[in-house]
Amino acid sequence: MEKKRIDDYEPGPVPSPRGLDRFGFVKQDANTSEGGVKTNRSAHEYERIKEGRRVRKWRKMIGVGGSDWKHYLRRKPYVVKRRIRKGIPDCLRGLVWQLISGSRDLLLMNPGVYEQLVIYETSASELDIIRDISRTFPSHVFFQQRHGPGQRSLYNVLKAYSVFDRDVGYVQGMGFLAGLLLLYMSEEDAFWLLVALLKGAVHAPMEGLYLTGLPLVQQYLFQFERLITKRLEELKEEYEKKNGKLSRSGEHSKQSILPSINSN
Amino acid sequence: MDEECDYLFKAVLIGDSGVGKSNMLSRFAKDEFRLDSKPTIGVEFAYRNIRVKDKLIKAQIWDTAGQERFRAITSSYYRGALGALLVYDITRRSSYESVGRWLVELREFGGEDMVVILVGNKCDLGESREVEEEEGKEFAETEGLCFMETSALKNLNVEQVFLQMITKILEITSQRSLEAKMDEKPINLLNGKEIHVADDDDEVTATKQAPCCY
Numbered sequence: 001m002e003k004k005r006i007d008d009y010e011p012g013p014v015p016s017p018r019g020l021d022r023f024g025f026v027k028q029d030a031n032t033s034e035g036g037v038k039t040n041r042s043a044h045e046y047e048r049i050k051e052g053r054r055v056r057k058w059r060k061m062i063g064v065g066g067s068d069w070k071h072y073l074r075r076k077p078y079v080v081k082r083r084i085r086k087g088i089p090d091c092l093r094g095l096v097w098q099l100i101s102g103s104r105d106l107l108l109m110n111p112g113v114y115e116q117l118v119i120y121e122t123s124a125s126e127l128d129i130i131r132d133i134s135r136t137f138p139s140h141v142f143f144q145q146r147h148g149p150g151q152r153s154l155y156n157v158l159k160a161y162s163v164f165d166r167d168v169g170y171v172q173g174m175g176f177l178a179g180l181l182l183l184y185m186s187e188e189d190a191f192w193l194l195v196a197l198l199k200g201a202v203h204a205p206m207e208g209l210y211l212t213g214l215p216l217v218q219q220y221l222f223q224f225e226r227l228i229t230k231r232l233e234e235l236k237e238e239y240e241k242k243n244g245k246l247s248r249s250g251e252h253s254k255q256s257i258l259p260s261i262n263s264n
Numbered sequence: 265m266d267e268e269c270d271y272l273f274k275a276v277l278i279g280d281s282g283v284g285k286s287n288m289l290s291r292f293a294k295d296e297f298r299l300d301s302k303p304t305i306g307v308e309f310a311y312r313n314i315r316v317k318d319k320l321i322k323a324q325i326w327d328t329a330g331q332e333r334f335r336a337i338t339s340s341y342y343r344g345a346l347g348a349l350l351v352y353d354i355t356r357r358s359s360y361e362s363v364g365r366w367l368v369e370l371r372e373f374g375g376e377d378m379v380v381i382l383v384g385n386k387c388d389l390g391e392s393r394e395v396e397e398e399e400g401k402e403f404a405e406t407e408g409l410c411f412m413e414t415s416a417l418k419n420l421n422v423e424q425v426f427l428q429m430i431t432k433i434l435e436i437t438s439q440r441s442l443e444a445k446m447d448e449k450p451i452n453l454l455n456g457k458e459i460h461v462a463d464d465d466d467e468v469t470a471t472k473q474a475p476c477c478y
Contacts, residue, residue: 128331131282138300172281172331173305214336217306221337 024183026139055089062092062099069099094184102201103193114188117160125162125170129155136175142183153187154179160191161198168198171210269313269322273433275379276341278366279351280359281330284385287416288351289327292426297416304329307341316431323430335369342374346437347381347429354384354413357394367407379432381410383425388415 021027061083062069073080088096098104123129133151137143142150157178162170177197181190198207208216228236277285286304290296293310309326326345328338342348350366352359363382370380382404384395397413404411410428414421 128281132303135300135303138302171333172303172329175303210333212333212336214333217337 020141024141025137026141026144051089054083054086055091058083058089058092058096062096066095066099066104094189097181098185098189098193100202101193101196103189103196106196106201107189107192110192114160114191117163117191118156121160121163123159123162123170126159128172129158129162129170129175132172132175137179140179140183143179150179150182153182153190156187157182157191157194161194164191164195165198165207167212168207168210174210268320270319271434271437272322272324273347273430273437274324274326274345275347275349275429275433276326276328276345277349277351278328278338278370279330279349279383280353280356280362283330283351283353283356283359284416285330285349285351286327288349288383288385288414288422288425289325291416291419291422293325295419297419299417303331306334307338314427314430316427316434319434321430321434323426325426339369339373342370342378345374345378346433347379348374349381349383349425349429350409351383351385352395352400353386354395354397354400355386355389355392360384360395360400363403377436379410379429379436381412381425381429382407384411384413386415386417387413387420388418 019027061072061080063072084100098107133155134146136154140150142148143154145151154175158170158175161174161178162168174194178190178194181193184190185193196202197205198210199205200207206216208214208219277289279285281303286301286308287297289308289310290298290301293312304327307326307328309324311325312323314321314323326341328334328341348370350363350370352363354360367380370378382400384397384400387397400413401411410432412421412425412428414425416422
């Protein structure tokens, strides 16, 4: 368990090793320069300047280490909402996610709990977790190395969560959530953010995606199907035609959203 | 392309997590294999058009998540499926021991005369084998299933196992449509007739499944 405070260091331009994209994934096509689409230089420059301006606005909004966040959120919720929709600057996501989700408060209220879960508790899901570790973001530089720091952190967070919430335990797919968080923050921060998301510290809990029976998944699929039927009648008909009029295509169409969850 | 196919066959891949279902499918559909493939979350599917005898068949294969929790949604995919590959990993005994539970699931949610093939995957890893080929074969026989060992990595028997399943489905389907033609009556009337056979309720449901494949 390494402690690193993400809000202490300046981001700056990260030197991108050859063959990786700016998020650290191995490029699919390493020999084409910049992944094939080379945008012209001035547009690139413009994006960079815009991003810099956005970072400064955000820094002012959240204050040092997030000290002004709650105050700002109370005073100007609509500004916050608009800015979030424009995109949180990459270098501040780790901190901002913790502030928005309420996970920072959970962390402060529960000192030592994470360490306890990682070191002393055992989980029934340990084997399941291990089986999936090397299959989670295998093309990312942080998770690539077998038993490397990335894989170890991922294992710790997932195991800790499966102990923390034994009803949910470990469910396949959680690794991609925890893994993404680990790219932006320390293990302990990632763990509490996972807790905040699934248990609903500030927003509605997401644990229904993983609970037995997958109630929230079922709800979303139902809503999705109704929306398609209501808004995209033609698409629905086309789908049924393409699938050779399978007798229960209604049921399939609502569920075929699932493949898209799994495609990177 | 679609219109040229004589049949659309739907089949499912089931079995414990990490036995190699997704790689079997990618080998069959795209001739690809990835050692680091992602765990399947929920369900995915792939198509391949394949010629068997003089028929062009569109095989629509649904690949399901192996983890227990996902059965809440995956089991509904068995309905309308004409075939299933029940996969275990020959190097992991626990995946073989789960086969019984998967069968229960199939029989509960799947069609009556679904073609089921028991598949022992990863047969290239003979040195860490935990389930003997004979054992799998015998179990399959007692349960009335077909059996094959495969290696998605080495591309051994993968094509064959899918082909065997599709061929069997084709046989059953042609048999069915022949019977229907002989009777010169629509399928639902046929069902009506069979209801008179008091102690043969199962047959009725079996016939109902047949139209799904057209």
